[in-house]
Amino acid sequence: MSRKKIDIVIEKIGIFFDSKRDNPKKPKPPVIDLLIATKLSQNTTDKTSHRAYLNLKESFKSWDKVADAPIGRIKECIRVCGLTNTKAADIKKMLQKMRENYGMIDLEFLRDYPDEKVYEELLQYDGIGVKTISCVLAFSLGRDVFPVDTHVHRILNRLGIVKTNTAEQTFEKAKDLIPGEKKVKFHTDLIKFGRNICKSQNPLCNICFIYKECEFEEKVIHRKKPVSLEMNQNNFIILENI
């Protein structure tokens, strides 16, 4: 796909989701808050992980208290978002290790680090991978990073922007293809587009406004399936709401 076509796709999807545009005046959330929220959002919906995040914050009031809490109490707070055992154990262990490493649970020093050093620093914690760190860079540190989840990977391949087998490969390829300042917004727009239109099983190709640009062979078949324009408006993105 040509650069011009990529720009057209970014623009059309951006216009469609314009009502949800970022508020540039919204302050960036603390790095540790964003990291915990991203961790909770793994393998679940944004709505349930947001509820788990708020439960945790409201119940403990500080991350120090979470680090010292019995694991059962942490599990109780985050039960709604699934994978409770792993998430609770990883979060508690990570917070304790941070306190050992830095003398306190505070990651604001990462704001002075270049991207590569942020990856290096956070990869030492169990259960924290490149995707999670990319979200921290994008949504808390304000960097031009393009996190790739399952929606983003699927859509970029259908469109023909990349031809990859894994989300990790897509992340590497997309780094140079998506213009810097558009990366974060395009990421969130693609998630909304993937939830509402370019769905995994039944993409709504017959109402798709980038049908012409799309290189997905099966779009012709899907176009024939009758669907209503009614969308479920599943546009809540947890990382825009921390």
Ligand code: SF4
């Ligand atoms: S035409 Fe279909 S497959 Fe292509 S981007 Fe649109 S919804 Fe997705």
